[in-house]
Amino acid sequence: MDETSQKIIxxxxxxxxxxxxxxxxxxxxxxxxxxxxxxxxxxxxxxKDIVLQGVNQAKWRANVTPEIFQNVQWDxxxxxxxxxxxxxxxxxxxxxxxxxxxxxPQLYEETASLIMKVPQAFLLSFTQYLNKMHEMGKLPKxxxxxxxxxxxxxAFGYTFLKASFGNGLLxxxxxxxxxxxxxxxxxxxx
Amino acid sequence: MDETSQKIIxxxxxxxxxxxxxxxxxxxxxxxxxxxxxxxxxxxxxxKDIVLQGVNQAKWRANVTPEIFQNVQWDxxxxxxxxxxxxxxxxxxxxxxxxxxxxxPQLYEETASLIMKVPQAFLLSFTQYLNKMHEMGKLPKxxxxxxxxxxxxxAFGYTFLKASFGNGLLxxxxxxxxxxxxxxxxxxxx
DNA sequence: ACTTTATGCAAGCAAGTACACGCATAAAAG
DNA sequence: CTTTTATGCGTGTACTTGCTTGCATAAAGT
Numbered sequence: 001m002d003e004t005s006q007k008i009i010x011x012x013x014x015x016x017x018x019x020x021x022x023x024x025x026x027x028x029x030x031x032x033x034x035x036x037x038x039x040x041x042x043x044x045x046x047x048k049d050i051v052l053q054g055v056n057q058a059k060w061r062a063n064v065t066p067e068i069f070q071n072v073q074w075d076x077x078x079x080x081x082x083x084x085x086x087x088x089x090x091x092x093x094x095x096x097x098x099x100x101x102x103x104x105p106q107l108y109e110e111t112a113s114l115i116m117k118v119p120q121a122f123l124l125s126f127t128q129y130l131n132k133m134h135e136m137g138k139l140p141k142x143x144x145x146x147x148x149x150x151x152x153x154x155a156f157g158y159t160f161l162k163a164s165f166g167n168g169l170l171x172x173x174x175x176x177x178x179x180x181x182x183x184x185x186x187x188x189x190x
Numbered sequence: 191m192d193e194t195s196q197k198i199i200x201x202x203x204x205x206x207x208x209x210x211x212x213x214x215x216x217x218x219x220x221x222x223x224x225x226x227x228x229x230x231x232x233x234x235x236x237x238k239d240i241v242l243q244g245v246n247q248a249k250w251r252a253n254v255t256p257e258i259f260q261n262v263q264w265d266x267x268x269x270x271x272x273x274x275x276x277x278x279x280x281x282x283x284x285x286x287x288x289x290x291x292x293x294x295p296q297l298y299e300e301t302a303s304l305i306m307k308v309p310q311a312f313l314l315s316f317t318q319y320l321n322k323m324h325e326m327g328k329l330p331k332x333x334x335x336x337x338x339x340x341x342x343x344x345a346f347g348y349t350f351l352k353a354s355f356g357n358g359l360l361x362x363x364x365x366x367x368x369x370x371x372x373x374x375x376x377x378x379x380x
Numbered sequence: 381a382c383t384t385t386a387t388g389c390a391a392g393c394a395a396g397t398a399c400a401c402g403c404a405t406a407a408a409a410g
Numbered sequence: 411c412t413t414t415t416a417t418g419c420g421t422g423t424a425c426t427t428g429c430t431t432g433c434a435t436a437a438a439g440t
Contacts, residue, residue: 002416004417018295020210020212020293020294020295022210023295023296025396025398026397035417036418036419037398038399038401038417038419041398041400042416046398046399100290103210103290104210104213105208105210112355115354116355116358119359120359123360143366145361146362146366146370147374150370150374152347153344153345153346153347153348154343154347155343155347156347157342157344157345157347157350158339158343160346161309165302165309169309169310169313170339171335172335176333176336177336180337180340181340181343183378184375185374186378187374188377188378192386215427216429217426217428225387226387226388227429228389228430228431229386229387229388230429231429231430232386237427237429
């Protein structure tokens with residue numbers, strides 16, 4: 001990926017994040033990237049191609065992959081906090097807004113599976129973790145699918161609401177929120 | 191509100207829900223409403239005016255107001271389930287998608303406060319409820335702001351994820367999910 | 381019977397949109 | 411030194427977009 005192309009992609013992704021895909025015109029992409037408009041079309045097939053290549057770059061995905069959840073200590077509280085924090089630290093308001101900006105009918109079909117990978121990474125990893133904890137005799141049998149979903153929803157809900165409404169809606173600090181949510185989760189399993 | 195204007199508003203809102211505000215053109219609104227395009231501008235100031243009037247209609251807001259949370263029995267489990275169900279029954283995928291479709295910079299400033307009223311209604315009502323339960327001696331002292339937020343995030347997260355990814359991501363049934371989440375919440379307060 | 385009101389229809393308009401073409405030029409590669 | 415490559419610049423094109431105007435007509439109200 002040459003420097004110019006990368007500048008174009010970066011500009012496009014930031015604009016999509018801030019204004020949505022449809023409202024992001026090739027003209028403003030070019031201006032924001034500091035290149036001539038026709039350069040976009042020399043480097044990329046079309047506008048959609050720019051964004052699609054951006055979505056496929058690691059730097060334009062919140063770095064939420066199964067790997068970030070591997071560092072477990074087999075302690076329920078510490079690990080659940082780690083899971084939530086790993087997600088919430090990476091899924092910044094910027095990335096929340098980007099995934100909404102990408103929800104244009106023209107490209108959603110091609111981006112949905114990528115966007116879905118983030119929640120999937122959390123849910124799969126955490127469910128597997130809970131199952132292993134059960135096998136190790138550290139957890140009673142329970143509906144781990146539903147439990148993992150509840151924990152993830154908590155992380156997701158907070159992140160999304162914060163990104164959308166800021167402190168106008170919720171003035172609970174992230175750390176307090178995580179502690180509180182995990183405490184709830186733990187106690188319910190005792 | 192005359193019949194024609196209402197048809198126009200309804201068509202516009204459905205299109206915004208399905209394709210977003212920017213991608214919803216006056217041409218397709220007219221076609222979907224079964225009227226001539228110039229009729230839109232006889233009835234409304236401009237495209238934005240159509241959507242703004244739609245947003246202000248009760249039928250185009252999920253009917254989530256503080257009133258729907260009034261029917262409490264002062265039983266923590268029953269009431270928390272009622273809160274979650276009241277929200278989740280009304281906030282259908284259609285309304286989730288509509289609120290995303292409305293997130294266009296051109297009108298977000300004027301719709302954000304309306305969109306925010308839904309989470310606010312839940313959070314305020316539930317926090318007040320928890321405080322009253324505490325006054326009645328049925329609950330120990332706790333950080334009710336953070337607790338309410340966690341419960342709401344659970345409801346919100348499930349609703350949003352279901353609307354966005356359907357059963358591809360989560361095959362947990364709504365009723366199971368509510369029961370599970372509420373169980374978690376209750377136990378944590380014991 | 382007359383007037384008002386609501387709508388359709390055709391045409392149009394200024395601005396914008398994605399994208400293309402040809403030409404100039406400067407740097408990099410051979 | 412020559413050729414290739416990358417880019418800027420101006421112009422252009424086919425189409426769309428939000429919105430307007432003038433005229434016809436049918437229904438509704440008086």
